[in-house]
Amino acid sequence: MNDSILIFLCVLLGAAVIVVPFTARLGLGSVIGYLLAGVALGPQGFGVMSNPEEILKYSEFGVVLLLFLIGLELHPKRLWEMRNAIFGMGSMQIGLSTLLVGGGLLLLGWSWPQALIAGLGVSMSSTAIAMQVIAEKGLKNHPSGRNGFAVLLFQDLAFIPILLVVSFLGVKTETVGSPSVWMQIAQAIFAIIAIVLAVRFLSYPFFRWIAGAHVRELSTAFSLLIVLGIAYVMEHVGLSMALGTFIAGVILADSEYRHEVEANIEPFKGLLLGLFFLAVGMTIKLDLILQNPWEIMFYLVALLALKMLALVMTGYIFQIDRRQIPLFAILLSQGGEFAFVLFGQAVQQKALDVERSAMLNGVVTLSMLTTPLIMLAYNKFMAGRNQDDKPEADKIESEGRQVIVAGFGRMGQIVTRLLNVNNISSTVIDHNPEQIERVRKFGFKAYYGDATQLAILEAAGISNARLLIVTIDDKDTTNLLVEEVRRAYPKLKILARARDRIHAYELMDRGIEDFERETFGAAVSMGEKALVIMGLSKFAAHRVGLKFKVYDHKNLENLYRYHENEKEFISQSREATAALERLFAQDMVTLQEPANDESWG
Structure with missing residues (x-):
């Protein structure tokens, strides 16, 4: 092996081992440590790595593995329950962020296509940064963490449509042999369907076959093969690699191999995610910041303020607990890694000039650096106030x-x-x-x-x-x-x-x-009283109530198998209601007979 590669790896790991524990002890978190180490090692620092874009490209597998593991913990039924948060809050956040940021840039004299592209780009947040902060602060099961994750997931889903918007805004540079926009959409849909079917029906038999060999490293290899294979397919059709592996994780969440896969992937995720943050730090262009410090700072503050305003508005519209809204806004305030791809695509389509693209990339990168710092300030000055000073x-x-x-x-x-x-x-x-x-x-x-x-x-x-x-x-x-x-x-x-x-x-x-x-018991009791007022004896009314309770509970259990199929559920519910009416009609003669009500008086 080339000595320079070994030296490079030693320097990379050494910088992380030295800097990250230091920032963690200061309460700044590991993300700041990785980013600062990246700045020091990058072209603008000691120059250990002259082409950080290459490292960034491969280190994105850390984000891919992160989303895969998140998917493993999220059962399909739980994901379905989150649909309103994902599509409602997600679309609202992107729409408001684009409107506020794009509108602000229009006032500063940007053309409307460039303002729209910049607004769409900065509306995306960093999955890696946000999820790492959520994990470090123990917010995975916190309302702010759950809502933040829902919005991040929608951003992954929205990335391809946003890229298509950019392609329409730019000068057409497609060659004769390149696929049309509609062909790209068809390929994307086909790829997602293929991944779902392959993971669901092909991976399970392979896991059983590998388990029979009793060779642990084969299970690790197959787990990585699933992730890397899906990432390749998604990248090939122009979709987010992280989105594809997240879908695969959700499908595997119900399998008996879930915990084994999670244990196999976890060590790789941590290392590659750290490498991703290092690479982001390396891409920070200090010379650009030093040449235009006030302009960069103005755009950075404006981005954070407008995006947080959009997130606060989203929180109020969707009635998030007001105490959780500031934390929700901070978690997603930064720009994301998708912005780099989007602005690069816009430059290729001649919809955005190179200078403004470089400036936007610098602002987005700095915004990633600020999130842990803002989070630290929030924990120190606002967290207690937003909990209404509740005691321990x-x-x-x-x-x-x-x-x-x-x-x-x-x-x-x-x-x-x-x-x-x-x-x-x-x-x-x-x-x-x-x-x-x-x-x-x-x-x-x-x-x-x-x-x-x-x-x-x-x-x-x-x-x-x-x-x-x-x-x-x-x-x-x-x-x-x-x-x-x-x-x-x-x-x-x-x-x-x-x-x-x-x-x-x-x-x-x-x-x-x-x-x-x-409310079921109280409602039945009220119904019994209504029957007495309408002429039934107290004994008969009570008997009707008991019978109704028994039948309704049995009916609830019988209909459970259909509750995810709305059409069948409605059909079966109607049949059950008709059966209940027939049952009470047959019993009505008995109920109308005189009864001794003294004990019910």
Whole structure:
């Protein structure tokens, strides 16, 4: 092997090993360390690497592996549940960012095609930067992290249509043999379908065959082959490599090989992602910044301010908790790696001049550098304020209680009172400190804390508990909690509150068999009273209510198999309703007979 290659690798790894721990200890995170090391090693620094674009090209596999691993943790049903956030918030964010940034550039005298291209380019965020910050700050299950991921995913989906917009804005330079725009779209659709089918129907038999050989490195090799093969196909048809591997990860999320694949890929992801940040640092053109420092700083501040404004507006439009909106905006405030490709394409199409492309690339790169710094400032000055100065979680004393109640609103209080009068004590956890203080005055043993955090539940004694009762009123939080607990404590009995019939099916998807729809019992009770007012005896009305409860619950379970097929679900629901009407019509004679109502009086 060439000595220069070994020296280069040693310098690269050495710089990362020295700088990254230093910035991490200062609280700046690993991303800043990698970027600064890249600046030092790049052409504008010590000149160890004169062509950082080559490293950037290959190090993008770190982002590819990152999206693949994210896909492995995201089941298809969970992805479907996120569709409103992905397509709604994602499209709104890109639209508002493009409008604000493009409009600002128009006011500065840019032509409308160049302003539109710049607006579209900077509307894209860096998946690598944002997801790394989300991981380091433990925001994966945080509302800001989940919403940020949804927007990033839509940006991946929107990249090809945005490239097509750029091709229409530029001077046509296509050769006779180049594919048309519609052919490119057809190729992209065919590639995605082929990937889905191949991963779903071909990879499983291969995994079984390889497992039979009992050679661990073969499993690692096949996992990498899947990722690299899909990345090649996606790049060949002009799509995002990361998007393709993300789709593959989602498909494999339900397989029995998921954890093995994850363990095989994880080490490569970390190294290549670090290399990607190093390469981004190397591409920072210090000479351009030093030549036009005020202009670059103006555009950088304007980009961050306008994009964060667009994200804040998106958060308010989609009714994100106002306390989470600043964090959501910071996570996605930077420009992304897609901008480099987009501006390069615009230059080739003669829709953007070289000077402005270089300036925009510099601004986008610097914006990547600022995200961890803004995040640090947020954590220091704003995080506590945006949590409404909530106290730290209480120190929980489980005292051997075998029941844990998560959520102490109206439903949780009634359940707990019923347990107490039967001499069954429970450990109660709620995230509302005012609510905790209020119920303590009435003698309840309740603690403040976030029940979605396993550390809180473990402190409450979940490892020795017989039952977890989830009465939280937010269905997304409930779903997240039961997923985490089911994964960590698969044998624990869980009784959950369902907001409605749809939420009941979501809980069933997560393996929850025991749930109670929050308004169902009260609605049936009200219906019984209505029947009495309309002339039925109290006994008959109560009997009707009981029969209706039994039939409806059985009907809910029978229709579960159809709940993802809307057409079949509606058809089966109509048949079930007709059957219920026939059942009660046959029983009506019995119900109308006089009954002794004294015990119901």
